[in-house]
Amino acid sequence: MARAGLTTERLTQAGAELADEVGFDQVTVSALARRFDVKVASLYSHLKNSQDLKTRIALLALEEMADRAADALAGRAGKDALTALANVYRDYAREHPGRYAAAQLRLDPQTAAASAGVRHAQMTRAILRGYDLTEPDQTHAVRLLGSVFHGYVSLELGGGFSHSAPDTQETWTRSLDALDALLRNWPAP
């Protein structure tokens, strides 16, 4: 009987692809086994359980996004950097909706602290070096930026914006303009 050559990595990768195709919450150990033309139980030598699979996909997505973000930020500063980072998230979500949804999975604190999530926070903070903010406003701004990026991408992806009126691309551009203006002119407490 020939072996399928399963590994945790291949399963995670395939799980991510599956997520993009059918949606993250349709990702199932069974579906994954089917995709490898293998019996379900076989996967349990490589994955602890279903939650383990989902967590691994989430971590993969966080890594991929962080890598893209690091690339995009190289050599940029100020509004240029802001736009680049924002577009990384938006583009990633459009290319990989299932992975993006996975990245939203609630991780336990241990796992979260060891994930690429911290790189994301660092990069957002790095952007703010191009603006004139000191603590604690810098942290407030990091959180606000994170909220806008995630909120916008999530609403746009979920069809939360009416498909009429101005183009969502236009809104995105104008929102980034607005954020840039806001950061350059952050109100005093």
Add this chain to the structure above:
Amino acid sequence: MARAGLTTERLTQAGAELADEVGFDQVTVSALARRFDVKVASLYSHLKNSQDLKTRIALLALEEMADRAADALAGRAGKDALTALANVYRDYAREHPGRYAAAQLRLDPQTAAASAGVRHAQMTRAILRGYDLTEPDQTHAVRLLGSVFHGYVSLELGGGFSHSAPDTQETWTRSLDALDALLRNWPAP
């Protein structure tokens, strides 16, 4: 054999409570039947299927939030209204995390158009009457506000903000200050 007195409404209500207790994606027709001490199949006279249940919970949450928002906005304008509306979302999410998650469920266009979702958009737009924005900037601003509200609430609830540093309440207040400043000083294209 005494009857349990199930109705679609009671099931939806109980489903919402269940969601708040165990998380929206743990809401299951089986669990709901257990809660009413009734056999699973009995629920299928009142619910089309599992998806139907989830959709109804989502619609309930959207209604409840819209009602609270309408209440909060009555008699307020400008920053006062902005803060009130923002707090409705944040408070609702904290009190009813399961319902809030439900409200994020992707609805098919038909259902969405008939939902309280449209009231939410209208109310956000109403807030902007206190600021000096004309179309298409008004729509851009509506979308930006929606993004911030949803993004912030979602990240805070999911533990996305490090539990250290400045208090998240402080960030929330300062973010609303910042949005107010931004709306009063919306950048020209």
Add this chain to the structure above:
DNA sequence: CTGATTTGCCTAAAGGTTTTAGGCAAATGC
């Protein structure tokens, strides 16, 4: 009030996902 009808919850059953336990054969190591 009684008989007919409707309605509500039940039993039965099939199909799918999760997860554990134990087995056999392929790959690897000496």
Add this chain to the structure above:
DNA sequence: GCATTTGCCTAAAACCTTTAGGCAAATCAG
């Protein structure tokens, strides 16, 4: 070449979803 390890398999139990058909309680008609 033989022993060990590793990888995928079969078997099986537990749980969720959904449909079909049945009986009794509630409702309605005369």
